[in-house]
Amino acid sequence: MPFELSVPSTSGQPLNFTIDLGQVLYILGANGTGKSSLLQRFYSNHRAMGRRISAHRQTWFESNAITLSAHSKKSTETNMLNADVHPQSRWKDDYSAARASVAIYDLVDAQNIRARSIADAVDDKDTELALELSKKDAPIKVINELLRLSNIPVEISIQESEQVMASRNGGVKYSIAELSDGERNALLIAASVLTCKPESILFIDEPERHLHRSIISPLLTLLFSKRADCAFVISTHDVMLPLDNPEARTLLIRGCTYQNSNVLNWDADLLEASDGIDDQLKQDVLGSRRKLLFVEGTESSLDKPLYSLLFPHVSVIPKSSCRDVEHAVSSIRDAHDLHWLRAFGIVDNDRRSEAVIAELKAKGVYAVPVYAVESIYYHVQVQERLAARQHEMTGADAGELLATAKAAAIDAVRPHIQRLSERVIEASIRQTLMSRLPKRSDIAQAKPIDIAIDVPTIVAEEVARLTQACDDGDLGTIIARYPVRETSALREIAVRLGFQGRTQYENAVRKLLMDNAEALAALQALFSTLKADIDAA
Known part of the structure; x- marks a missing residue:
């Protein structure tokens, strides 16, 4: 005995479906999205x-x-x-x-x-x-x-x-x-x-x-x-309740249109039980916008607040590693029942080749053109804008602040040149090894396969590159290419620019992005066409 349910949609096309005996439907949404009004409409019918x-x-x-x-x-x-x-x-x-x-x-x-x-x-x-x-x-x-x-x-x-x-x-x-x-x-x-x-x-x-x-x-x-x-x-606010009943469907309510005190229509999507994604991804989807941006890190890391400002019309969802980001994006893009979702991902550059970066982008995953998210917070353009703000507030010379910060940061990096060089080539060596692993056709030929990587030479070249960058005062390259967060360089930058420490500096960066559209656009441009692709999706 099926019960016919219909949701007047903000798109103009009603969302019609049935629920049969023995079936469960959750209506999930935040306060003010019209869940109770929709439930009352269903009951009236x-x-x-x-x-x-x-x-x-x-x-x-x-x-x-x-x-x-x-x-x-x-x-x-x-x-x-x-x-x-x-x-x-x-x-x-x-x-x-x-x-x-x-x-x-x-x-x-x-x-x-x-x-x-x-x-x-x-x-x-x-x-x-x-x-x-x-x-x-x-x-x-x-x-x-x-x-x-x-x-x-x-x-x-x-x-x-x-x-x-x-x-x-x-x-x-x-x-x-x-x-x-x-x-x-x-x-x-x-x-x-x-x-x-x-x-x-x-x-x-x-x-x-x-x-x-x-x-x-x-x-x-x-x-x-x-x-x-x-x-x-x-009807519920609790995103976990639908997950506790995997056979249930979920009606995601993101908003509604009122006429006086009555709801005319709803912004809604139906998440089927047989969506083909795991519970963790389903939890990510529940309560989110239609556009999702998966990033590396955790809820408490620097990634999420920054990306939420840079891409304000998506739900930013942290994942532990780049592999997790890639899996999340591909799982949602490949799930037929989730056709109404648009998933994107951001991963650290990790010295990936241009071919690999292009391959990832085709799958909806964008490699940041810097080593890690700290490289964006401490980008030279960001430092310049914060130094200018300090000048406006305190009268300090912006040029002197930047010069002092650069010198202190480079001095903090020099003792770690060898270690930082080894760290940055670690990921590239692993990628090289993976790319040279034998394929089935190679194995079928039963020929010896030799894989040789001249690690000492690669390390020496990287050490020379970082040493030269320090000698040239090229702080932009150092921040973009190396894990300087493993040194005191970032703290030195923050303090020399007039902040109490990294936390206050990073808060100031986010405040800058809220207040300054030019600064926001400059950082968005670092992500290739991601902003335009999200807007067009």
Whole structure:
């Protein structure tokens, strides 16, 4: 029994798809992207078979017993159904207390119906039917199983006068009204799901409210398995929840268009379960823009804040190494289901040949024309602009600042010429070795393969090159070509230009890029056609 869902799109072409019984759809987006409005729209179109669990649900109980008669309960449900189709139900709920009461009523009623069915079978001396009916667990028993598996040490039971009680670790029973906020929330969600009619579609808005993800994730997974006869649509901020259910699809919501207080359309994409990418890449995609830029480094490294400024219309995602960057870009570009994504990558130059750089670029990966990201922060043009700013603020002579910084930086590099030279040729030697590894055709010929690399000569040439750069005062080449971050050179530059240290200097660089469009454009030009390619994608 498929449920038809349609999302009015900002592109003008609606996004139409179906969800069948046993399937799960997550609606994922940040605050203000219209997730709750979309969920309410879906519910309004399927109210006949729908059950809605609101984000602003009340999590406290007025009583631990049934407070509604059968007639008042039915009347209350009708009123709630009528209210829930109105747009204002997204932010206002006149029946918040009644929903908790209805959940308790349904929980007790399901227990009673099961007991009566078994009793009737026994009275009719139909032992076989009684045994068959007893095999189907009551919602209370299922809830206790779910709570236990969800790391909540609480057991629910129904006592005299149809009071719903709780006990912790087998201790004294107490009213469910005394449960913690999170425990009551888990109970309400579970009760609402387990007592709905078969072939229903459930709309759950922000289930993570009041619950830690270590609880809500297993709880939802278990509920899905217990109600395979239903369909689920869940709205959430938590990017990890869809990953915990790999068979689920995810509707990514990036924004919406309002007319007064109503949403007209959404900027959305559907991420299928069978997208062919691993969980880590899927996590990168969830919550990101349509354009992704994978870079080397970590969340705390210098790469991400710099590239976020240089390329403001993409989601910058750090990856540990150049291989990880290449894998991420190729995986997304090769995934048919992710056709709406545009992936790019930036890797350090590492002395790659022009042929290798061109090959990488064809795959969407751009090799930075410098040794590492620090070479961009401390680029000579950046130093010149910061020196000019210091002159404006303090009156210091910009030329003298730059000359002092250059001299101090080169002096810091000289003692490390041998080591820095060896470091920069390490990657190029490895690449040379890899390029000379025998291919299948070479092996088939069964001929000896000799690979010889004159390491001493290569090192000596590099030492001579770096020594000459130091003698010539060519700080630009030194910063661009060598790992000067392994010396005190960068700190010397920062201090000589009037900053307390590298951190303050690097913050000033980012502030410069925010304020100065010319400086921003100059650094963007270092990346070949990447800026233009991103804009055109």
